[in-house]
Amino acid sequence: MALLDENRLLPVDSATRRVARDLYDAVRDLPIVSPHGHTDPRWFAEDQPFPDPARLFVTPDHYVFRMLASQGVPLTDLGVPRVDGGPTETDGRRIWRLFAGHYHLFRGTPSRLWLDHAFQEVFGIDRRLGAETADWYYDHIADCLARPEFRPRALFKQFNIEAIATTEAATDDLRWHRMIRESGWDGRVITAYRPDGVIDPDMADFADNVALFGEQTGCDTTTWTGYLDAHRARRAFFIAHGATSSDHGHASARTEDLPQAEAAALFARALAGTCTAQEADAFRGQMLTEMARMSLDDGLVMQIHPGARRNHSDQVMATFGRDKGFDIPGRTDYVTALRPLLNAVGMRPDLTVILFTLDETSYARELAPLAGAWPCLRLGPAWWFHDSPEGMRRFREMTTETAGFYNTVGFNDDTRAFCSIPARHDVARRVDCAWLADLVMSGRLAADEAPEVAHDLACRLARHAYRL
Amino acid sequence: MALLDENRLLPVDSATRRVARDLYDAVRDLPIVSPHGHTDPRWFAEDQPFPDPARLFVTPDHYVFRMLASQGVPLTDLGVPRVDGGPTETDGRRIWRLFAGHYHLFRGTPSRLWLDHAFQEVFGIDRRLGAETADWYYDHIADCLARPEFRPRALFKQFNIEAIATTEAATDDLRWHRMIRESGWDGRVITAYRPDGVIDPDMADFADNVALFGEQTGCDTTTWTGYLDAHRARRAFFIAHGATSSDHGHASARTEDLPQAEAAALFARALAGTCTAQEADAFRGQMLTEMARMSLDDGLVMQIHPGARRNHSDQVMATFGRDKGFDIPGRTDYVTALRPLLNAVGMRPDLTVILFTLDETSYARELAPLAGAWPCLRLGPAWWFHDSPEGMRRFREMTTETAGFYNTVGFNDDTRAFCSIPARHDVARRVDCAWLADLVMSGRLAADEAPEVAHDLACRLARHAYRL
Amino acid sequence: MALLDENRLLPVDSATRRVARDLYDAVRDLPIVSPHGHTDPRWFAEDQPFPDPARLFVTPDHYVFRMLASQGVPLTDLGVPRVDGGPTETDGRRIWRLFAGHYHLFRGTPSRLWLDHAFQEVFGIDRRLGAETADWYYDHIADCLARPEFRPRALFKQFNIEAIATTEAATDDLRWHRMIRESGWDGRVITAYRPDGVIDPDMADFADNVALFGEQTGCDTTTWTGYLDAHRARRAFFIAHGATSSDHGHASARTEDLPQAEAAALFARALAGTCTAQEADAFRGQMLTEMARMSLDDGLVMQIHPGARRNHSDQVMATFGRDKGFDIPGRTDYVTALRPLLNAVGMRPDLTVILFTLDETSYARELAPLAGAWPCLRLGPAWWFHDSPEGMRRFREMTTETAGFYNTVGFNDDTRAFCSIPARHDVARRVDCAWLADLVMSGRLAADEAPEVAHDLACRLARHAYRL
Known part of the structure; x- marks a missing residue:
């Protein structure tokens, strides 16, 4: 008995299914480009069972x-x-x-x-x-x-992964990435710069992280300018380990573009642990704009992943810690939140800021209109709870008409479940080909244009947007 | 001329329709389990035309x-x-x-x-x-x-109703339910405990209701502990008249878990009519958590029906009173609102809290993630304005992928229109079978698993969740 | 090679397509009724290439x-x-x-x-x-x-436009409209009353506009009553140039029904430029209710177009001005916002208020329930970013079940791109016929009722709602 239907997720109507099937057959075996995820680089470094x-x-x-x-x-x-x-x-x-x-x-x-x-x-x-x-x-x-x-490197090759990004904290020593490189293995496993631990004053270990950050970079992270220099140095270190992107998982999409003196004062209060909740939020917002400015210098693509209300159960958090399934999305505003960053640097076409959401109401109302106007913005794919056939379909239905395909960035698997990677990319390719076939059959896309779009969605947009 | 199309609401594609039709034919004549509604128990007590x-x-x-x-x-x-x-x-x-x-x-x-x-x-x-x-x-x-x-009891049998719950205020004397029981008729008509009138300080007759509540129970409802005892007594009285659930129709889903002294002080102000709007809201929120705690003792399933902005037209309210079609839904938050209750008792698997919404944006963003994690939570079906083919379809599309089927509770007709009950359950069964057929045809559900799910959705989940 | 598929936007299923095609063939050549848009009346006045x-x-x-x-x-x-x-x-x-x-x-x-x-x-x-x-x-x-x-008047005839409304500021001299009338040409080009420039205290030229308004009408617009009289006079002037509607493009749907003395005081502060942001918002809200009251006297249909966060890019605004693609929708509340206006005049069946939205989450949750109850309310079609096949489809899916078809007003093209007018109406007719065909095929609408509804949606509802 097959566990999988060979035509799963393709349209039910037979003529439309044929169109979708042809599109899918041409992209199903393309390499996997995985520019955002949470696999463990140690797997590929040690290659243990x-x-x-x-x-x-x-x-x-x-x-x-x-x-x-x-x-x-x-x-x-x-x-x-x-x-x-x-x-x-x-x-x-x-x-x-x-x-x-x-x-x-x-x-x-x-x-x-x-x-x-x-x-x-x-x-x-x-x-x-x-x-x-x-x-x-x-x-x-x-x-x-x-x-x-069935060892990690063998599966990596079997899965036909062209490149995969893991995600490491800004203070990570990247030892596994170094070990991969030094091993001479030719799999492309790169890191991504995730500085939340040195940016979010509400994290319990914020001050310790910033101190470590100073040690690692030789910068004086007790001062605002030294702290910014530490980011620059650490971003360069991550870039040397393959990073092409930074990633920011704030509770909201709030950004700020404060005068530097005000930002420095906020940083001082953050370090001293005397920020109010509102000030901590403003500081996180300011740092998104600082990160965008640094991206203009060093070329890192910036990813903003807002909207999760983390650790909803105190008991689960206390007993088992973070990332245990009790993170719940909430309403997320982008229009007001992103204005300061966008008005600071958003008209620069050499900047790429990729927006994700856990609030699907923002797709058609906010994200597609923003990405359909601002040169720096691109839309990340349906994310987390919405990384599903229905969710991916809604993403296309609610963003394509205003933002088109070329303000989106292909698929992210975003997973820590290694064996699910081929499955997730396969689902995305099937759902996208089904959507394209519907557009073709309803006269919204020419039949001879669809194969190129399918190829773009399967891997070219990801390569391009993430500078891979 | 038939008023109804025999295949109404089933998929249009012929192969998918056959799958849906087979699923539907197997559940169409299953008994009706109606765990939440507003039919008048007097109809069944007196059985008058x-x-x-x-x-x-x-x-x-x-x-x-x-x-x-x-x-x-x-x-x-x-x-x-x-x-x-x-x-x-x-x-x-x-x-x-x-x-x-x-x-x-x-x-x-x-x-x-x-x-x-x-x-x-x-x-x-x-x-x-x-x-x-x-x-x-x-x-x-x-x-x-x-x-x-065409008398009520004859229609009840003709409609093949296995059990139906009406909804009565906490201060109702349940005379019609008693009369039904004493009549020896074997139709299962049960009540549900709706305490809004003794919980909501903003209701004009709140203090009178609480006084009556004291008389009915012999508890001193001028004190917080006596008031809670009155709830316990009255819940037991309702349980003796068949109730398996309580129902709570607050404006928001706000809950609180205040220290008892603070709750007692709020109650005193509520009784005195000196609550601010904010305090009244906090009191309602506190009472949801108290009700949940009582459910752990007496087993009542708790239903939360938030989000209606009642009586939007002053003129209609003044001339015709409540429930005249001028109740309008509004945005409703669940994530922040439910945290206090959930952190108090939400990890208890012997508690069942069923959530409803009038804000469909919460389905995929909040409700499915909550119900897909917290052991006590289940999702009530598409409700009121959304109790329609498109609304039911959206409910499944936006909740299944995160919460699955088994964190939902089957159908509620929620009606005061007796003759619409078979129609409403039939619509729900057709829409669910159409959805299951789409899942089967698109390879998202195995053909041999779908009949069991269809049966579960038609009545088994309702029986189980409502402890019927 | 045809650029367009003859069956574009019709359902893919062949039987459903036949039903849709029959419906569409009967309405495709009906005249275009365009009750809201932004074409330039000068085109039709001068008729230059x-x-x-x-x-x-x-x-x-x-x-x-x-x-x-x-x-x-x-x-x-x-x-x-x-x-x-x-x-x-x-x-x-x-x-x-x-x-x-x-x-x-x-x-x-x-x-x-x-x-x-x-x-x-x-x-x-x-x-x-x-x-x-x-x-x-x-x-x-x-x-x-x-x-x-290919001159404007020839295209107007070729496009089979029965009537088209442009939109002019309250202070516009309507010279082009006068020139059209005086030319003896029989094309029906009418204006619409757009008073935002004399209503919104946040506009830079508000005081100048109000002064001009006074000059144009001979009313003393330094006083509240004189200012209201000026509106009455100017509305009459617009009506004399064919206007059957007013249009209001506020940031929110907020309305107020303040005592007249309070409104007069707000107006004085607005004129003096001393309003707070909150007072300016209250004044705009008050004026919506004043406009509704005037509509009861002069019969203008009132359109409310809220929800755009205008001029998101400071640089684009400074360099290129308004309406340059950087207006982004935001969340918009209707339930609380409209209560004052509705409770003032909303039960009057001789008033028509047409609501638009850029926030699709309001369709099923707020707008359809409101329009399905209040006699004065009608729902405008899918607007701006949502004026697309998917957007129009979502509009019908999310409003029909609660508001039906007869609380909607047909299509608005809302465009300044003259050559897109036939295309836009054609898209709307196709999408509506596809939707009706789906209803017929799924047994939700009788086959013999669908043609009448298709005709209503194509032009009769627009004529009726806009009193054309």
Whole structure:
């Protein structure tokens, strides 16, 4: 039994399906360009086998374990590590059985598509996961993982990845990236500059991070100008490790363009831990504009990922820490928020700022009109909760008519689940080809123009926007 | 001439329609589980004939008379009763003719589907309503209503209702529910606990209601602890009359988890009528958390129905009172609003809190992510203005990918229009089967899994979530 | 090669397409009723040839030049005039080549549909625009423009325009409208009353405008009552030049119904330039209610177009002025905002207030419920960024079920691009017929009722709502 329908996500109407199928067949095997994500560079540096099926598919993937948690399964039963090192399930097989017994919860979700894709395409499985096949699955995948062709670098090649970006904190030593480069392996794994830890005064370790930042760069990060110099130096260090982009995960898209003296005063209060919430927010906003200015000098593409209300459950945060499925989107304004940055540098065509959203109401109302006017702006793809067939479709339906295709940047998989990467890019290519076929069949795009657009969406726009 | 298309609401593509039709045929005759609604228990207690066609279909249904009002028809011409007892049309036939003459206004609306369904399926009518058929319709329906098989209990059986919940104020004496039970009739009609009148300090009769509440329970409702005890007692009284749920219709989803002393002080000000608007809001928010805590003890499922801006027209409110079609939805936040309640009790899997919304922007952005993580949360179906084919479809499109099917609770008809109940459940089953067929045809759900999901959505999820 | 697919925008499913095609064939040649737009009355007064292809299609159309700007093309290279009269490209052919070389940017956008429609249907072109056809296009269109059948009045007749409204400031002398009337030409070109310049205290020339307003009307516009009288006089002047509507483009939908003494005090501060931002907003809100009251007397239909955050780029505003593609929508509330006006006059069936939105989230949540209840309210069509096939479809999907068809007002082209008018109405008719066909095929609308609705949407609702 095939786990996957060969024509999944293509249009149901047979004539439209033929158009979509032709478009898809021409792009399905193009290389994967993955300019934003959260895979672990250590995998590619050390090239060690993945430990076991549960630790590959369940324990690290918050899309998976939050769904079981939502139906009352304790996270400790799923082996999610506790911040206090306290007891959590360690028996991979028991975790796997629990997962398998709840597999029906994923019906209709993209997680199901991604998992089935990995099971079938990576592990060659032809039966459905469930309570009765749990052990067979566990044994089969565990056997595979022990073989050399399932090691990270082999999978990287099998997945046909042309380039992949990981994301590291500004204070990361990039040792794994260095090790990859020094190993002589030819896979292109690059980093991205994520300075939230040295930009957000509300983070508990902000002052420590800024101090470390100073040590790492030899800059005097107790002063505003020294702190900015440290960013410049650290960006150069990241660029030397392949970075072509920075990434900013603020709670809002707020930007500021304050006089430098005012910014310096805010920084001083931030370092001293005396910022009000409002001042901390203003400081984060100011730093987005500073980052944009630095991008004009060093060429890093700037990504803004706002809108997540992090750590909604105090108990989950206290017990298990960040990124445990309890981050919830909220309404996000872009129009007022981005004005200061845009009026400072937004007419510069040599700047690229890529906007993401967790608030789909902003697609047609704010983001497409902004990207359809400001030269620096591009729209990132449907993100996180919206990185699904319906979500990707809504993205195209609500942005194309105002922003067109060429103010978008192709697909980001944004994942820490390595085996889901081919699945996610495949979903994006299918959904985009289905959308293009609908445009062709309804006379909104000429049949001879669609293949070029499909190719652009599959990889050329990502290469171009991210300067890869 | 059939008023209804046999394949209405099923997909247009023929292959997809066959899949949907098979799914629908297997669930169409399943019993109706109606866990939330506003039918009048007196109907089932007394089992008297419905008075006349206008008083069955027009006068009590704000979906119907607000549409005529929107085109300039005075509500008094439609027989809507005035709060001052002043003149309003009493001639059912004249009301009916006015309704019939404006029937084209309902083209493309779900009201048209529901009405035509009742005309055809309940009253066996095969011609369209309009000015020229108005009298024929009136006579035909009036004749039917005089016959025993059109009395409430007979229709209840004919509609194949397994269980129906009405909604009563916390201070209701539940006499009709008692009368139903004592009558020996085996129809399952249960109540639901709606305490807004004793929780909302902004209601004009709040203090009187709380005083009555004290008399009914023997608790000292002049004190915070006595007031909470009164809730406990009254919830037990409702449970004894079949209630399995409470229902809360606040303007927002705000919750609070204040120290008890602070809550007690707020209650004192509320009773004294000295709350500010902000304090009244905080008190309502606190009470949602108190209700959730009581649910952990007594097992009532908690429903939160926020977001209606009630009584938008002062003139309509003054002349005709509440629930006259002038309640308008507004933007509704859930993420910040629900945090206090959720952090108090939200990780408890033995608690069920069902969330509804009138703000569809919250589906994908807030509600599905919340329900896809917190163990206590479930999503109520598309509600009120969104209880329509397009609205139900949007609900599935925007919640399934993050929350799946099993964090939803099946259908609620939420109606006071008895004859529309089979129509509304039929619409929901058709729309859900159409959605499932689309998932199957696009490879997002296995063909052999879809029938189980269809059955779950038609009645099993409602039974389970509402503990029926 | 045809630039346009004969069945564009009709449903893909063949049976549904047949239904849609029949509906469309019956309305495609109905006259164009254009009750709201921004064509220049001077065209019809003087009937001079349009200057050249670039000045017809590129320079005046912000939909077009903002898209090129978004990809880094300077507006001066596109011949957009500078407010300081400084250098901008004046060679039409060079502008045209730049436009042609970027034509791929419009793939998937409605601008592409409108342009191709004009190229094929107005200019008889059968090859695609691009770098290699740029000069051919330029010569061909320039040749056409020199011929009498391409003059404004000839095109007006060829386009089958029954009536078209332009929009003039309250202080406009309406000379072109007078000249049209006096010319004896029988084309119906009417004005609309746009008083923003004498209503918005935040406009730089507000006080000057109000002074001119006084001169024009002989009213003492230094006083509140004189100022209101001036509006009455000026509305009468506009009505004498054919106006049947007023139009109000405020930043929000805020209305107020203040005591007259308070309104007079606000007006005095506005004139003196001492309003706070909040007071200016209150004054604009008060004036919407005053305009509605005047409509009850003089019969002008009132249009409210809120929600644009104007002039997002300071640099573009300073260099090129208003309406240069840098107006971005923002969230817009209607429920709270409109209450004062509605409670003042909203139950009057002889008043018509047409609401537009740039915030699609308000369609199902606010606008359809409001228009489905208040007698005075009607919904304007999908507007500006949403005036596209997907946008029009979303409008119908999100408003029909609550407001029906008869609380909507047909189509507005709202354009300053004369040659796009037939294209835009054609798109609207196709999208509406496709929607109606879907309703018919899914059993939500009877096949014999659809043709009447299609005709209503194509022109009868516009005639009726705008009193044309």
